[in-house]
Amino acid sequence: MSASEIKTVAVLGAGTMGNGIAHVFARSGYRVILRDIEQPFLDRAMETIKGNLDREVKKAKITEADKTAALGRINPQTAISSLAEADFAVEAVPENLDLKVRVLKEADAALRPGVPLASNTSSISITSLAAQTSRPEHFIGMHFMNPVPVMQLVEVIRAIQTSDDTFALTMALCEKLGKKPVAVNDAPGFVSNxxxxxxxxxxxxxxxxxxxxxxxxxxxxxxxxxxxxxxxxxxxxxxxxxxxxxxxxxxxxxxxxxxxxxxxxxxxxxxxxxxxxxxxxxxxxx
Ligand SMILES: NC(=O)c1ccc[n+]([C@@H]2O[C@H](COP(=O)([O-])OP(=O)(O)OC[C@H]3O[C@@H](n4cnc5c(N)ncnc54)[C@H](O)[C@@H]3O)[C@@H](O)[C@H]2O)c1
Missing domain, CATH: 1.10.1040.10 (N-(1-d-carboxylethyl)-l-norvaline Dehydrogenase; domain 2)
Structure with a gap:
């Protein structure tokens, strides 16, 4: 798969990072499936995204029409089965190993085979998370910075299992989002922390x-x-x-x-x- 074939992106977790990640994908023309466990979390995330897009309209970075189109591309979902439509997925649930493993296994089962799965973890080993899935070669770290719509950097972390294709696709995808990806290998805290x-x-x-x-x-x-x-x-x-x-x-x-x-x-x-x-x-x- 190449970055240009990616049309729909799943974001798991609609908190601080998840809503920012959904925002930048939607603003860049991707359809987004934004998944959280309860509807009120999704409602709050959509409000936050709307407020942040409004700010971009005020600063003349985007038009009112761009804002409306971006919001229309985000599909908030509580059902894990919605992930079947995704061509790429980013996990952004709280930084807790047991929770991450549970969510990644669930996502791994719901995503089509071969669809890359990225984690936004700040500190958990990408290599060990990759090993918990049936797609370790398609697993990668995609460490966005807070606030996601504002910060340029994405630290792209290769696990020992990550394939060259998944790595190249993730780097290209970051560029399409207007971000500056920097490649690092998996080690505690990566480079940033x-x-x-x-x-x-x-x-x-x-x-x-x-x-x-x-x-x-x-x-x-x-x-x-x-x-x-x-x-x-x-x-x-x-x-x-x-x-x-x-x-x-x-x-x-x-x-x-x-x-x-x-x-x-x-x-x-x-x-x-x-x-x-x-x-x-x-x-x-x-
Ligand atoms: N906040 C930061 O500055 C920052 C920066 C870089 C990376 N990160 C990393 O990003 C990740 C998310 O952090 P955050 O600050 O956005 O957390 P957060 O607590 O703001 O949001 C997490 C969201 O995940 C949801 N969630 C919980 N279980 C879920 C499940 N099973 N399926 C789907 N959603 C679920 C929660 O309801 C919540 O909305 C963490 O790994 C963190 O280390 C955070």
């Missing part, structure tokens, strides 16, 4: 040890290193619980103490200070 999470962790250690305030740490990185966001602002945006979970994956995956999560991060998570989503992290969000 393996490099980012130790930076966030060190920034947290600087605060814990009284080296500097969060504002000062972020100011150094923004003004000195030209980062658009400081590492602690970014950690609050990602979610401190998510950061700790990914550090845990790196720590276990490499068996190297340099990846141990900073105790201050753990303390904040224990307090329910998860960042933006809970109203407080390194900063307060009233």
């Amino acid at each position: 393996r490099v980012l999470m130790p930076l966030i962790n060190e920034a947290a250690f600087c605060v814990m040890e009284g080296v500097a305030t969060p504002e000062s740490v972020d100011a150094v990185m923004k003004m000195g290193m030209n980062h658009p966001m400081g590492p602690l602002e970014l950690a609050d945006f990602i979610g401190l619980d998510v950061c700790v979970d990914i550090l845990e994956v790196l720590y276990k995956g490499f068996g190297d103490p340099k990846y141990r999560a900073c105790p201050l991060l753990r303390k904040y998570v224990a307090a329910g200070w998860l960042g933006r989503k809970s109203g407080r992290g390194f900063y307060k969000y009233p």
